[in-house]
Amino acid sequence: MQLHSTEKPNIVVIGASGHASVIIDIIERQNEYNIFGLIDSFKPIGSKLFNYEVLGTEDNLPDLIQTNHIIGGIIAIGDNFDRRQMHLKIEALQLSFKYVSAIHPNAIIGKNVSIAEGVSIMPGTVANANASIGAFCILNTSSSLGHDCVMKPFSSLAPGVNVAGHVTIQTCSSIGIGSCVIGGVSIGAHTHVGAGSTVIKDINSFKIAYGNPAQEIRDRQENEGYLNKKKDLSS
Numbered sequence: 001m002q003l004h005s006t007e008k009p010n011i012v013v014i015g016a017s018g019h020a021s022v023i024i025d026i027i028e029r030q031n032e033y034n035i036f037g038l039i040d041s042f043k044p045i046g047s048k049l050f051n052y053e054v055l056g057t058e059d060n061l062p063d064l065i066q067t068n069h070i071i072g073g074i075i076a077i078g079d080n081f082d083r084r085q086m087h088l089k090i091e092a093l094q095l096s097f098k099y100v101s102a103i104h105p106n107a108i109i110g111k112n113v114s115i116a117e118g119v120s121i122m123p124g125t126v127a128n129a130n131a132s133i134g135a136f137c138i139l140n141t142s143s144s145l146g147h148d149c150v151m152k153p154f155s156s157l158a159p160g161v162n163v164a165g166h167v168t169i170q171t172c173s174s175i176g177i178g179s180c181v182i183g184g185v186s187i188g189a190h191t192h193v194g195a196g197s198t199v200i201k202d203i204n205s206f207k208i209a210y211g212n213p214a215q216e217i218r219d220r221q222e223n224e225g226y227l228n229k230k231k232d233l234s235s
Contacts, residue, residue: 008034010069011100014058014086015076016040016049023076023120024050026102033100036070058089065095072098075118075136080172081223083136084154116153146183170205174226190222
């Protein structure tokens with residue numbers, strides 16, 4: 001395990017896969033916290049990512065927090081539903097746990113932008129004036145969130161997404177890589193917009209939508225994955 005300075009608070013990164021590697025890089029660049037280690041539900045204790053060790057699962061958090069003066073951490077899980085489920089598991093433990101945000105120094109944050117706890121904002125991202133970013137949202141690499149937009153908790157923008165002004169993205173919804181959303185549109189909860197789509201009208205909750213222009217293709221379950229590159233969204 002790495003040596004940790006006593007000058008900065010200890011945190012954990014919850015997740016130990018590719019998305020977590022990006023979060024680790026951002027936190028190191030922010031230079032506000034010591035990453036004490038990783039929490040992962042599947043990888044064995046002692047596994048490493050960027051020389052940080054997996055310390056255990058979320059069930060080990062109470063002991064880890066007490067013995068290592070850990071103040072909190074960040075949920076580094078890319079899938080919106082899975083990220084929310086992890087948050088619910090941690091909350092059920094009734095810990096004193098601060099959710100920190102990872103905001104890359106190269107991100108551009110406009111005037112009067114509201115950023116809640118546990119948010120991840122990747123390099124090259126722009127969040128324009130008066131936007132509201134809810135808890136545990138992800139704005140991925142080179143995405144753009146327009147002025148006066150609202151992202152509800154656990155929603156996400158994939159890399160290269162462009163969202164115009166006055167758009168609302170409801171809880172746990174995801175906009176796929178390279179998609180565009182015109183101004184004033186509302187996207188319902190637990191909806192996924194497929195990669196490369198152009199959204200020119202409202203999309204309802206619990207839907208899969210894609211195309212140019214984007215159309216609602218079918219219903220979607222809230223726990224349905226969307227990050228698997230082999231997933232056929234039409235079925």
